[in-house]
Amino acid sequence: MSRTFREVRADQRRDVCELTATLARGCDVRLIASALMIRWLASEHRSDLPGVSNACSIPWSRSPPIDELVKTAWRQWTQMA
Structure with missing residues (x-):
């Protein structure tokens, strides 16, 4: 069964957020x-993800499709490996 990030235990989410923040340094x-998920992350994990804010960096109307x-x-990730 697949769970979304929001359904994972809070301590596990914090660990992932802290790892992400460490990598971001x-x-x-x-x-x-999604904009909704970014707002949720900013609300629930602002201290764990210091660079996340309620405002998306790219307005939704101008952003490329999520896919x-x-x-x-993915291409950038595989090129680094």
Whole structure:
């Protein structure tokens, strides 16, 4: 059964957020999520993810489709490996 990030125990979410924040100190890390999820992360995990805010960095009307963002992120990830 697949669970969403919101359904994971809070301590486990904090661990993932802290790992992400640590990686972001040395790398360009971008979270790809819906505007609703970004707002939830900013609300629930602001102290664990200091770079996350309620405002999305790209206005939704101008942002590329999410599947395009995911494919680009995946290509960049596989090129680094």
